[in-house]
Amino acid sequence: MPEQTRLPAPWGTRVDRTTPIAFSFDGTALSGLRGDTVASAMLAHGRWVLSRSFKYHRPRGPLTMCGQDSNTLVQIGSEPNVRADRRVLSEGLKVTAQNTSHSAELDRGSLLDRLGRFLPVGFYYRTFFGPTRNSWLKLWEPVIRKSAGLGVVDTMQGHGHYRKKNLQCDVLVVGAGLAGCAAARVAADAGAGVIVVDAEPETGGALTYGRGQEGRLAATRAALDHPSIRVLTGATCNGWYADNFLPVIQGDMLYRVRAGQIVVASGTQEQPLVFRNNDLPGIVTSAATQRLMRLYAVKPGARAVVFAGTPHGIDAAHDLLDAGVELAALLLPAGNDGLADRAAPLAARGVRVIRAARIVAGQGTRGNHRLRALEIEMPEGRESLACDVAAIDAGATPGYQLPLHAGAKLSFDDARQAFTLSGYPEAMHLAGGVAGVFTPDAVRLSGARAGAAAARALGHEASMPDALEDPEAALHRTYPVPAPDKAGRDFVDLDEDLQVKDIVNAVADGYSELELVKRYSTVGMGPSQGRHSALQTARIVAGETGRSVGQIGVTTARPPFGPEKLGVLAGPSRTPERLTALDAAHRAESAKMTPVGAWWRPLYYGAGDMQETIAREVRSVREDVAMLDVSTLGKLAVRGPDAAAFLDRIYTMAHAKQPVGRVRYCLMLNEMGSVVDDGVAYRRADDDFYVTATTGAVDRVFSDMSWWKTQWRMEVDIQNVTAAFSGINVTGPRAREVLQRLEGDVALDQESFGFLEGREGVIAGCPVRVMRIGFTGELSYELHTPSSYAPALWEALRAAGVAPYGLEASRVLRLEKGHIIIGQDTDALSTPDELDMDWALSKKKPYYLGKPAVEYRRSKGMNRKLCRFETPLALFGEIGESCLVMKDGKAVGHVTSVLPSGTVESLIGLAYAAPEDVVAGGEITIRGRSGRLVSVSLAGHAFYDPENTRQDG
Secondary structure (H helix, E strand, O other): OOOOOEOOOOOOOOOOOEEEEEEEEOEEEEEEOOOOOOHHHHOOOOOOOOOEEEOOEEEEEEOOOOOOOOOOEEEEEEEEEEOOOOOOOOOOOEEEEEEOOOOOOOHHHHHHHHHHOOOOHHHHHHHOOOOOOOOOHHHHHHHHHHHHHOOOOOOOOOOOOOOEEEEEEEEEEEEEOOOHHHHHHHHHHHHEEEEEEEOOOOHHHHHHHHOOOOHHHHHHHHEEEEOOOEOOEEEEEOOEEEEEEEEEEOOOEEEEEEEEEEOOOOEEEEEEOOOEOOOOOOOOOOOOOHHHHHHHOOOOOOEEEEEEEHHHHHHHHHHHHHOOOOEEEEOOOOOOOOHHHEEEEHHHHHOOEEEEEEEEEEEEEEHOOOOOEEEEEEEEEEEEEOOOEEEEEOOEOOHHHHHOOOOEEEEEEEEOOOOEEOOOEEEEEOOOOOOOOOOOOOOOOHHHHHHHHHHHHHHOOOOOOOHOOOOOOOOOOOOOOOHHHHHHOEEOOOOOEHHHHHHHHHHOOOOOOOOHHHHHHHHOOHHHHHHOHHHHHHHHHHHHHOHHHHOOOOOOOOOOOOOOOHHHOOOOOOOOOEEEEOHHHHHHEEEEEEEEEEEEEEEEEEOOOOHHHHHHHHHHHHHHEEEEEEEOOOEEEEEEEOHHHHHHHHHHOOOOOOOOEEEEEEEOOOOOOEEEEEEEEEEEEEEEEEEEOOOOOOOHHHHHHHHHHHHHHHOOOOEOOOEEEEEEEEEEHHHHOOOOOOOOOOOOOOOOOOOOOOEEEEEEEEEEEEEEOOOOOOOOOEEEEEEHHHHHHHHHHHHOOEEOOHHHHHHHHHOOOOOOOOOOOOOOOOOOOOOOOOOHOOOOOOOOOOOOHHHHHOOOOOOOEEEEEEHHHEOOOEEEOEEEEEEOEEEEEEEEEEEEEOOOOOEEEEEEEEEEEEEEOOOEEEEOOOEEEEEEEEOOOOOOOOOOOOOOO
């Protein structure tokens, strides 16, 4: 195993030297330390090539060491596109390079690097657009398709454990650096509830690796020690959407955050320099060298060149010297003479300081696996400096992405070489951590002021302790790209292997606007989303078109800010399960349980033949008495002065004048006039309704009711009490007789308690709401009781001789009566007219939800209508659900429900057919499962007891 190069303590604040961890890369056994990332452990072994570039398969190594570039994307097991400088090392990790034909070190695809002249910008467009599929296309299409994409997806991989959670806060602070922590503390001291989000595994931001920042880091972290502050590290705020909704991803957890105010202290994104071969492994940002040394105790190399465009580069040079890295030179760019004084201590340490220097090219080792020298240009001429590390501090762009998601406008000040923001939401406050970003009056807010502003916006009195004021920060500058080098490899976008000449050629091809250049060349469309290429591209386009960067602008950032796993978006893989209060009783009776939505319900009872058992349960309802657990029905309490008027608008039937004590059928439509749910409404008092909804639709009904209540501004309170009440439907010719034998105070005789009426009282010692409704067509009493009483009521009914029946028998019973099931016999387009439910539409009400659409769609006529058909039992299995209804050789509908009925001794079902064919006594043609065409007879509105003589007992 190759030896590691580690710096002694106190270097390496994130690693535990006492705990080695074994892993492998491309099959080679390696080791790291606890706290290492995959990338830092690789670099500790001197392994700089982690990946191959997308287009030319050039060797690539880490650039930023903070997850802001695509050079570190690797495959770990079945997971592709893992950022190696973010993924913490774990025991036995198997890491492989992506986009290679063999390994990161040996990739036959690197041959493409020599064919670059044949793959110009826009190659795909110019190759594939043509009148015919020519031989050129036939040759290249398979090659390009095979090359597309990074990593390997394991289609057999099981779903991971993903979670979602809702969070609310007064103030969300994005960024846990000095400015963000100051903002959080001031807001919390003022009384606000604060959440702080940072992508790093620890708080402190740049202070964690900055030179001489130990004291300030401790004070910054101490600011977060407040009961009103919650800190989420290793978490990325991935977007800013309407109404201050911000998704925050932490590992496999998605936090859906709603914030009153947002403080953006998102720091900066370091910019690379553009020169020939600027993608060689070993060419990194200056902060990347500091992260490697201070966080992971990794010595970046033996000899380095530092390009210092800001004081940060000079700090990195000092750190490299302290770590034992020889400095070949410190390069200071032209036009920044103020840095010379800061560089004097380095000169005193024997470092060669070269002013007005420019990097011309990088030179690589054999195979370009590592940097070996930099060619520089200075006033005295050109020179080659041997080095294996180039630490580049070319300034930085601000973390402007989130403000742009929220609608802010980004501009560039060419005179100051800085960005400005305008038009951002009132809820946003910019903290000093967003370096280079200024408020419209050109005054950047400190973190403390941003926190105070956010707190005051929420009505809190906020003060700003001097100790939390941000120190003066240097304005970050960036540096113009050199003139295009037609012969070299000067990369603007490392993700897409785009060079200066590619952007120049895109402009020459007629794409002079930045957004068009982006789409034509794909610049900024890779995993890094333009973090390192947007500004450089704008400069090239500006130079080629004779405009300024301010006139060109940069492309608008869109969410997401970082990568999102599909599993995180999908959420938990486990299916939520709900059990009724009677679940134990069902299982004790050997019920065959089945999931219906989230609920487990009894399909039938007993271990015998299923069809025989179902037939027996149906007979017990038709000939005796039985009971069904209907606890899964949705139950809504609708109360208030406007309750009746509200239901009048929500449902199609009249409820405003519904008498107290009466039960009325409810049909609910959406705004396009389609049926979405049905149930019943029991009026308990003038201002109190007990409304049922279908099992699968109650959540939607409750949501829609809540929405419309707000829109209509009605005085009505709506509660979803589905879980609070259990329901038992006691049905059959002997239903009244059995219930009357139980002790209670509810009068159950026909004269006292008629059909479609409701009563309240006590039965068998249990408080009940009883409704006379009948899905089965028999005498029925639906008993609703608080769920805690349900087992006792069930047991009392069993003791009285009432047998249970299951869901399958219930489906047969309802089908014999011709009743529909919403969601099975309807779809998103089903109208009441198509369902022959005109009787459920009030003719007197001026309005109900969906009425205008119903009337409009009625004027256009129908293409289908639901009908009831029957045919001999022998066709059971040949005719099934979804079989097509045919007419004149064309499909005009389909079967929605079909079951054998022992009661009517036929196979019965529901189907959509041509409206003109839906006539009782007529026939329609169904294409069976074997392809056979079968003529079936049509019935009226019910197969069993069409006169409804049995529902009163």
